[in-house]
Amino acid sequence: MRIGVDGRKIPEAAQRGPVDSLDHGKSFGMGGLFYRTVLDMSPTLDRGELRAIRQRADELGMYVETGLGKVNPYASPEAPELRRAGDGDIVLGFRRMMEACVEIGCTDLWIATANYKTVYAGKWAYDRFRTDVTWAEQLAATESFLHKLAPIARDLGIHMNMETHEEITTFELLRLIEAVGEDVMGVVLDTLNPMQRGEHPVWAARRVAPYVRQTHIKDAYLAHVPGGITIQARACGDGVIDFGEVLKVLAAHNATVNLSLECAGPRDASFVPRHTLIEVVEPDWLANHPDLTIEEYAAFLELVHTYARRIASGEVPTWDQYVAAPFGYDESIATIKKSTAHLRAVCSELNLPLEAAP
Amino acid sequence: MIGIIKSSLPDARNLSAIEALNAAAQLGLKGLLFNSLYDLSPNLDPSEMQTVRAEADRLDLFISASLGVVNPALPFRGEKIAEAGAGDMEAGVRRLVSLAADIGIHDLFFVIGMIEERFSETVTWQAQRDAVAALILRCAPLLRERGSKLLIKTHEEITTSEIVALVETVGPDLLGVAYDPVNVLCRLEDPVEAASRVAPFAVQVHYDDAIVRFEDRGIRRFLAPAGEGAIDWEAILALMPKANVWIEMHSGQFAMPVFDPAWLRLQPGIALNEYASVLAMAVKFGGREMPWDQTKPTDRLPQAYRNLLK
Numbered sequence: 001m002r003i004g005v006d007g008r009k010i011p012e013a014a015q016r017g018p019v020d021s022l023d024h025g026k027s028f029g030m031g032g033l034f035y036r037t038v039l040d041m042s043p044t045l046d047r048g049e050l051r052a053i054r055q056r057a058d059e060l061g062m063y064v065e066t067g068l069g070k071v072n073p074y075a076s077p078e079a080p081e082l083r084r085a086g087d088g089d090i091v092l093g094f095r096r097m098m099e100a101c102v103e104i105g106c107t108d109l110w111i112a113t114a115n116y117k118t119v120y121a122g123k124w125a126y127d128r129f130r131t132d133v134t135w136a137e138q139l140a141a142t143e144s145f146l147h148k149l150a151p152i153a154r155d156l157g158i159h160m161n162m163e164t165h166e167e168i169t170t171f172e173l174l175r176l177i178e179a180v181g182e183d184v185m186g187v188v189l190d191t192l193n194p195m196q197r198g199e200h201p202v203w204a205a206r207r208v209a210p211y212v213r214q215t216h217i218k219d220a221y222l223a224h225v226p227g228g229i230t231i232q233a234r235a236c237g238d239g240v241i242d243f244g245e246v247l248k249v250l251a252a253h254n255a256t257v258n259l260s261l262e263c264a265g266p267r268d269a270s271f272v273p274r275h276t277l278i279e280v281v282e283p284d285w286l287a288n289h290p291d292l293t294i295e296e297y298a299a300f301l302e303l304v305h306t307y308a309r310r311i312a313s314g315e316v317p318t319w320d321q322y323v324a325a326p327f328g329y330d331e332s333i334a335t336i337k338k339s340t341a342h343l344r345a346v347c348s349e350l351n352l353p354l355e356a357a358p
Numbered sequence: 359m360i361g362i363i364k365s366s367l368p369d370a371r372n373l374s375a376i377e378a379l380n381a382a383a384q385l386g387l388k389g390l391l392f393n394s395l396y397d398l399s400p401n402l403d404p405s406e407m408q409t410v411r412a413e414a415d416r417l418d419l420f421i422s423a424s425l426g427v428v429n430p431a432l433p434f435r436g437e438k439i440a441e442a443g444a445g446d447m448e449a450g451v452r453r454l455v456s457l458a459a460d461i462g463i464h465d466l467f468f469v470i471g472m473i474e475e476r477f478s479e480t481v482t483w484q485a486q487r488d489a490v491a492a493l494i495l496r497c498a499p500l501l502r503e504r505g506s507k508l509l510i511k512t513h514e515e516i517t518t519s520e521i522v523a524l525v526e527t528v529g530p531d532l533l534g535v536a537y538d539p540v541n542v543l544c545r546l547e548d549p550v551e552a553a554s555r556v557a558p559f560a561v562q563v564h565y566d567d568a569i570v571r572f573e574d575r576g577i578r579r580f581l582a583p584a585g586e587g588a589i590d591w592e593a594i595l596a597l598m599p600k601a602n603v604w605i606e607m608h609s610g611q612f613a614m615p616v617f618d619p620a621w622l623r624l625q626p627g628i629a630l631n632e633y634a635s636v637l638a639m640a641v642k643f644g645g646r647e648m649p650w651d652q653t654k655p656t657d658r659l660p661q662a663y664r665n666l667l668k
Binding site: 224280281283286287289292293294295297298299301302305 | 572616617619622623628630631633634635637638641
């Protein structure tokens with residue numbers, strides 16, 4: 001296992017571009033970059049640009065991971081670049097992206113189901129609760145699209161790794177893998193997101209572990225607020241997640257999986273503090289999660305209960321304190337470093353196979 | 359009908375049956391529920407019991423009583439009933455049912471036991487409930503002949519689904535429900551959802567209020583003055599408008615280790631939305647200090663009167 005960082009949320013990603021971001025990452029000890037999509041690496045899938053990234057990563061001894069895009073046809077219009085990549089034919093667009101990835105040795109490719117809508121409150125931020133098209137219809141359309149992509153992935157030796165994104169449960173994700181085939185699908189485990197579906201982070205990791213091929217690593221602050229539970233990304237070690245348990249189960253199934261930190265990037269001027277609200281007590285929210293068991297729900301609420309003591313003791317800042325404090329370049333880098341140190345300490349204590357920084 | 363359980367009257371221990379009837383009447387209540395038929399007459403003397411009946415009639419009060427603890431599988435719990443039957447629990451039930459019917463009491467509520475019965479390692483909880491059902495069925499001819507009915511109380515050890523199953527096994531003509539919503543919290547049931555389950559069989563309700571509060575390993579139930587707790591009485595009474603209302607000031611502060619998977623496994627069938635609802639009550643109460651003296655249940659009587667007798 002190596003520790004790297006998300007290629008979109010690494011500070012100064014936009015200014016530096018994908019190649020210089022590798023050097024930047026290396027400067028603070030990162031073992032690789034996980035670009036969200038190959039279009040982030042080169043919007044035109046320019047082979048020269050892509051090879052340059054691969055070459056620099058190899059020179060620096062860093063990993064490069066990347067991905068494709070949203071595979072939910074109801075979400076595709078929110079990312080017109082996917083269809084544009086195929087000159088109007090979105091399946092062709094995905095084929096071209098996959099071919100470009102294979103050419104630079106990337107055969108594990110991120111996919112996801114929808115986009116979080118920050119401007120809406122509570123469940124309306126999640127496309128799971130869309131009122132024009134049900135989540136079941138979106139899952140069915142997603143499965144149908146994945147069946148179209150599967151033969152291409154199979155030919156190219158690719159795994160399309162679906163993120164445990166905030167709108168999908170790990171139960172639903174596993175059913176998609178079962179339907180489409182584990183030879184062409186895997187999982188990007190985001191350690192925080194399943195909690196937005198009321199899942200316990202360790203239980204969720206245990207469920208998907210056999211299929212995890214990529215990761216988004218981050219910790220979470222949880223607290224009761226009116227209407228439910230608020231969740232906020234925090235540095236690893238500062239939140240509720242027991243990374244010892246998570247990494248143990250990941251390493252047991254895939255000892256070379258890369259741990260890509262997805263820490264918050266520096267806030268810009270448009271930053272508006274908003275609660276990410278998990279409406280775990282609302283009857284329609286609960287009815288919308290038929291796979292959630294009492295035992296797991298209880299374990300999840302216990303995390304909130306136990307964490308409240310750390311908040312009360314002042315060990316971790318409250319939600320309000322956290323959003324009120326500045327969070328620029330320095331804080332973003334500090335969060336990455338703190339997270340790295342925590343993961344290293346955990347791996348060292350448990351004797352897990354973690355490589356040293358490059 | 360709005361009445362009170364004798365033990366919830368101020369200074370209840372020192373009140374005779376006649377004094378308790380007069381106390382209830384003076385409070386403007388319409389009924390008195392005796393905690394035991396022994397409260398009417400320590401020797402179960404029929405003429406003494408008739409005297410109590412006559413006084414209730416004079417005061418125009420409805421009277422009822424509790425049978426006590428009926429648990430044939432755990433005889434130590436039902437000693438007073440067995441005593442009435444010269445050592446035989448079933449004979450005791452028969453005698454008490456008849457004595458009550460003789461003075462016009464045809465609804466007798468009972469409980470199966472205490473909270474620990476559910477977790478008994480000597481006799482399973484299922485076996486205890488089966489034994490109760492069998493006993494009532496053996497008493498069926500007598501109950502029908504006397505026009506009497508037993509009421510099982512939603513006590514802290516039993517779920518309302520288990521109660522409904524018992525009623526369906528025995529038959530709703532023989533077994534009804536005494537709905538006590540503060541207790542269903544101990545089984546992680548939402549009091550209104552639970553009410554809707556037992557409503558078709560509910561003959562009486564037990565009026566009190568409660569909250570749950572987080573503690574180290576879970577939540578604990580505390581009693582609250584009516585209107586200040588988590589029980590939505592308006593919704594509950596709308597579901598069972600004909601039920602007799604008995605004021606009962608509880609005192610048990612039961613701990614529920616709601617995060618303990620082993621404990622949760624002992625109660626299969628908890629509904630996720632009801633678990634969520636009870637936990638939300640704890641969140642709502644928050645970390646406040648307990649504002650109500652739990653050792654003085656009768657301190658809560660004024661709020662109960664105010665809410666019910668308005």
